[in-house]
Structures are given as C-alpha cells and as structure tokens.
Amino acid sequence: MRALLLGRRAATAVLLVLVAVFVLGPLLWLAAHAFATRWTYPSLLPDGLTLHWWSVVLEDAQLGAAVRNSLYFAPLTVLVSAVVCLPAAYAFSRFDFPGRRLFLVGLFATNAFPKMGLFVSMASLFYGLHLMNTVAGVVIVQFVGTVVFMTWIPAAAFSSVPRALEEAARDAGAGPLRTFVRVTLPLALPGVLVAVLMSFLAAFDEAQGTYLVGAPVYMTMPTEMYSLVLNYPKQVAAVFAILLSIPSVALLLLARRAVLGGRLAEGFQIR
Amino acid sequence: MSDARRRGLGLALALPPVVLLAVFVGIPVVLAVGFSLGHVGGLNATIARIGTDTRVATSWWGTTQAWADVFADPRFVRDLVVTVGVTVVSTVVVVATSLGIALNLRLRGGRLATAFAGLAVVPLFIPVVIASWAITTFYSSDGAVRTAAALVGLDGPTWSYSVTAVVIGSVWTSLPFATLMASSGLQAVPDAMIEAARDAGASTASLVVRVMLPLAAVPVVIATTFTAIGVLGQFTVPYFTGPNAPSVLGVDISKYFQSFDRPQESVVMAVVVFVLASGVGAVYVGTAFRSAQTAGRA
Numbered sequence: 222m223r224a225l226l227l228g229r230r231a232a233t234a235v236l237l238v239l240v241a242v243f244v245l246g247p248l249l250w251l252a253a254h255a256f257a258t259r260w261t262y263p264s265l266l267p268d269g270l271t272l273h274w275w276s277v278v279l280e281d282a283q284l285g286a287a288v289r290n291s292l293y294f295a296p297l298t299v300l301v302s303a304v305v306c307l308p309a310a311y312a313f314s315r316f317d318f319p320g321r322r323l324f325l326v327g328l329f330a331t332n333a334f335p336k337m338g339l340f341v342s343m344a345s346l347f348y349g350l351h352l353m354n355t356v357a358g359v360v361i362v363q364f365v366g367t368v369v370f371m372t373w374i375p376a377a378a379f380s381s382v383p384r385a386l387e388e389a390a391r392d393a394g395a396g397p398l399r400t401f402v403r404v405t406l407p408l409a410l411p412g413v414l415v416a417v418l419m420s421f422l423a424a425f426d427e428a429q430g431t432y433l434v435g436a437p438v439y440m441t442m443p444t445e446m447y448s449l450v451l452n453y454p455k456q457v458a459a460v461f462a463i464l465l466s467i468p469s470v471a472l473l474l475l476a477r478r479a480v481l482g483g484r485l486a487e488g489f490q491i492r
Numbered sequence: 493m494s495d496a497r498r499r500g501l502g503l504a505l506a507l508p509p510v511v512l513l514a515v516f517v518g519i520p521v522v523l524a525v526g527f528s529l530g531h532v533g534g535l536n537a538t539i540a541r542i543g544t545d546t547r548v549a550t551s552w553w554g555t556t557q558a559w560a561d562v563f564a565d566p567r568f569v570r571d572l573v574v575t576v577g578v579t580v581v582s583t584v585v586v587v588a589t590s591l592g593i594a595l596n597l598r599l600r601g602g603r604l605a606t607a608f609a610g611l612a613v614v615p616l617f618i619p620v621v622i623a624s625w626a627i628t629t630f631y632s633s634d635g636a637v638r639t640a641a642a643l644v645g646l647d648g649p650t651w652s653y654s655v656t657a658v659v660i661g662s663v664w665t666s667l668p669f670a671t672l673m674a675s676s677g678l679q680a681v682p683d684a685m686i687e688a689a690r691d692a693g694a695s696t697a698s699l700v701v702r703v704m705l706p707l708a709a710v711p712v713v714i715a716t717t718f719t720a721i722g723v724l725g726q727f728t729v730p731y732f733t734g735p736n737a738p739s740v741l742g743v744d745i746s747k748y749f750q751s752f753d754r755p756q757e758s759v760v761m762a763v764v765v766f767v768l769a770s771g772v773g774a775v776y777v778g779t780a781f782r783s784a785q786t787a788g789r790a
Contacts, residue, residue, distance in 0.1 A: 240612070247630035333770050334769070335765045336727065339762070428621055443619060446619075
C-alpha cells in the first residue's frame with residue numbers, strides 16, 4: 222500500500238515536471254537569450270553573458286516610442302471600455318428588458334468571426350470614417366476585444382451581490398446611487414477587477430488590428446514585436462519580450478487571488 | 493420605479509456597447525459576407541478595386557463564384573482540413589489536461605495539485621506574440637529540446653515550423669482558460685455528493701464520470717467551445733510557429749489579402765471560419781440556456 226502511494230506521488234511529481242517544462246520552458250529559454258552574447262547549438266549554456274542587447278533596445282528611439290504607445294493605448298482603452306460597458310453590465314445583471322439575452326449572446330458572438338477576416342472589411346469602414354492613423358481608431362480596434370470581458374464578468378459579479386443587502390440599504394434610507402456606491406460596487410469589485418485585468422491584457426496584446434489602423438504612426442509593443450522577430454538578432458527580440466511581459470506579470474501577481482478564485486470562470490455563465 | 497421605466501433604463505444602459513459592436517464588428521461582418529457574394533458597391537468599392545479576380549454579383553443576392561473559386565483550390569481544402577484537425581486535437585488535449593488538473597485539485601488537493609493549477613494559468617498573462625515566438629525558439633533545430641536531447645546523445649525532434657508546433661502553441665495559449673473553467677466547475681460540486689457516492693461504493697472512475705462531470709457539464713462545455721473557437725480563427729500562434737504550407741485558415745486569410753492580393757477569397761475563408769465557429773458557439777449557447785432554465789433563472 223505504501224509503495225503504491227509512493228509510486229503515485231512519484232508519478233504525479235514527474236507529470237508536474239513535464240507540465241512545468243511545457244509551460245515555463247519556452248519562456249525561460251527565451252529569457253535566457255536576452256543575456257547571451259551568442260548561443261551555439263548544442264551547447265546547454267550561452268557562449269558568454271552580456272547586457273549589450275538591453276542597451277540596444279533601450280537606446281532605440283523607435284522601440285522606446287512603442288513602449289510609450291503601448292502604455293498609453295492599453296489603459297486608455299480599458300478606461301473607455303469600463304465607461305461604456307460597466308453600466309451595461311449592471312443593466313444585464315439587475316434589469317429585465319427586451320433583447321437582454323439576445324444582446325448578451327450577440328456580444329459573445331462577435332468573438333466567433335476571425336479577427337483577421339474582420340480587419341479586411343473593417344479597413345474600408347475606418348477609411349470611410351477617417352479613423353485610420355488616429356488615436357480614436359486604435360482605441361476602437363482594441364476596445365472590440367475587451368467588450369466580452371467588460372460586460373460578462375462584471376455582470377456576473379453584480380448578480381452575485383445579494384439583492385437583500387441592497388434592499389436593506391434602501392430600507393435604511395440610502396438612495397439608489399448611494400446603495401450602488403456603498404453596497405453593490407464594493408461587493409462586486411473583485412469581479413470588476415478581473416474584468417479590468419482581462420481587458421488590459423486583451424488591449425495590450427492586440428497586434429493585427431492595431432497595426433492595420435495605427436501603423437506607421439502608432440506602433441505598439443506587440444506590433445513592433447512582429448518586425449523585431451524578423452529583422453533583429455534573436456537576443457533583441459528576447460529583451461523586448463521580457464519588457465513586454467512586465468505589465469502582465471505585475472498584474473498577475475496583483476490579481477492572482479481573484480482570477481484563481483473563480484471570478485473569471487463565473488463570468489462566462491449565461492444568466 | 494415602474495416596470496416600464498426600469499425596462500427603458502436597462503435598455504438604455506445596455507445599448508452603448510451593443511451599438512458600438514454593431515457598428516465596428518456587425519457592419520464589417522455584413523460587408524464581408526456581402527463581398528464574398530460579389531457585392532462590390534458602397535464601402536466594398538475600394539477593396540474590390542485593389543483586389544485581383546474579384547467576382548461581381550450576377551443576381552440580386554449575389555454570386556457563389558468566389559466561393560466556388562476558393563473551394564476548387566486544393567490548397568484551401570487541404571488547409572481547411574488542417575485547421576479543423578489542429579482545432580480538434582488541440583481542444584481534446586486542452587480539455588483533457590485541464591480536467592485532469594481540476595480533478596486532481598478537487599479529489600486529492602494538496603500542494604502538488606495547487607502547483608499544477610497555478611502552472612496551467614501562467615500562459616494567461618503572457619502576450620500571445622511572445623508565447624508563440626518563445627515556443628518557436630524552444631522547439632527549433634537549435635532549441636532547448638534538441639539541446640537537451642544532444643546532451644544525452646540523442647537526435648531530438650525539430651517541431652518548430654510544423655503543424656505539431658501549431659498544436660503545441662494552441663494548447664499552451666488555451667490551457668489557462670480551460671483550467672480555470674474546469675476547476676471552478678468541479679470545486680462547485682458539493683462535498684456531500686462526493687461522500688455519498690463514495691459511501692454507496694462508487695469507484696473513483698464512476699464517481700468522476702457519473703457524478704462530478706455531469707454536475708460540472710456547463711463550465712466544461714464553455715471551456716471546450718471557447719478553446720475551439722479561439723483555435724479555429726487564431727492567427728498569431730500559427731503565423732510564428734507553423735509551416736508555410738500547409739497553413740491554417742487564420743494565416744491564409746492574411747496571406748490571401750496582403751501577399752496574394754485576393755481580398756475576396758480571403759473574405760470567403762473568413763466567412764467559412766465564422767460559420768464553423770458559429771456552429772461551435774451554438775452548442776455553448778444551447779447548453780448555457782438549458783442550464784439557466786433548470787436553475788429556474790430563465
């Protein structure tokens with residue numbers, strides 16, 4: 222019995238190592254390239270270590286502009302998305318109105334059309350509306366990818382706030398706005414934060430649409446990444462990849478508990 | 493507040509994102525479907541002029557000529573098969589892995605099980621561009637896998653720029669969402685249910701198949717459909733990790749538009765992916781609605 226138990230633990234441990242290599246291996250391998258002078262196959266270690274590639278990236282004005290653009294557009298998109306979508310999320314959760322189900326499913330259905338195909342005909346529309354190479358155009362193209370997160374997850378979060386609590390606040394004399402700000406919003410906040418996080422990642426990560434609408438005026442980090450991979454040494458792209466991961470990893474550490482706690486999963490059940 | 497006013501207010505609050513998506517996604521989709529059927533007027537005029545071999549509508553509803561062109565191309569048929577194959581294999585691997593991780597977490601728990609779940613969520617926070625490129629470097633001819641194999645005197649496989657790498661990349665990027673859905677679904681199965689089944693003499697296998705999976709069906713179906721839809725239309729992962737030929741449709745859409753200057757054919761392919769994804773999406777909507785009804789919320 223003990224041998225069996227030990228065997229099972231060993232098997233689990235081996236599996237864990239495999240999953241760890243599968244998930245983390247590529248990231249660590251890439252990250253190591255950022256500090257390598259050269260890396261000759263089949264050597265397990267790089268030929269030498271250097272910080273040279275970091276100065277290449279940090280001194281490149283074009284790449285610096287991409288970093289600034291990314292840090293400008295993604296938060297702006299999240300803000301716009303929150304302003305537009307959070308009231309809607311509240312309505313989906315607390316009001317019954319004609320077309321409610323249809324709208325919810327419709328917002329989801331927009332994800333079914335392949336983005337690349339969408340952009341082909343989106344281009345015509347954006348030219349017609351003079352949105353090409355404008356801040357508004359880039360924000361709109363990134364906004365499209367955030368809507369599902371910013372409506373569905375907060376709607377579930379609002380729904381999980383017991384109505385009795387809101388009614389109690391109303392009975393105690395609080396107005397609807399005060400009830401929302403003091404009771405509903407604080408309780409729904411973890412879900413809203415997960416939505417903000419997912420929207421940020423979606424906006425920050427968006428490359429094809431941003432390229433189509435923004436290039437060559439507004440290049441962001443992911444759009445630069447495409448040309449970097451093709452035109453620069455592997456190490457430069459590795460440095461850039463590390464820089465590009467910093468905001469998301471920082472957010473991961475901040476919101477780990479809420480995401481792992483099932484807030485994300487809860488958001489995708491139709492109510 | 494009266495019922496009518498509540499309904500009006502709810503509708504007013506819900507409309508802004510709906511209207512924005514209707515304009516910036518809905519109109520392009522309608523334009524795309526129209527263009528694929530040969531409607532080259534209005535906003536489609538520019539794209540029709542710059543494209544080569546654009547088929548023009550011959551009747552009021554259009555023409556199927558562009559569709560016929562695409563389906564007559566053996567490369568397209570091959571790529572369609574590859575796309576569906578990659579989607580099915582990736583989805584099966586993702587759902588099986590995430591269920592394994594979630595079941596392990598629910599039934600056995602402990603530090604190891606939590607570590608599994610934590611690892612599986614990491615890709616959620618890595619931009620897809622980086623993930624795809626990291627995977628390409630890891631499995632390339634001078635990558636980590638071959639380096640490790642060479643250390644022990646083996647000739648390791650080169651998976652980069654192959655369909656295998658596309659599957660690896662798809663699984664990598666889809667694993668977090670599926671794992672989160674599966675674990676939240678299985679965590680929601682009450683302890684009392686599991687204990688009752690065990691007391692009645694159920695083995696672990698029958699406990700999982702007869703009790704736990706049926707109770708977690710909705711989140712698992714959601715995980716499956718999201719994964720399948722995501723993989724069907726993806727561009728970045730196959731663009732970096734995959735071969736030039738055969739390529740998946742997400743890459744073909746971009747190639748036919750940008751490199752081959754055949755926007756109409758690229759739009760036909762986009763509509764094909766859309767139809768496939770809608771089929772998968774319908775399963776999700778159906779399941780979710782049924783569960784909402786049984787829960788008395790409909």
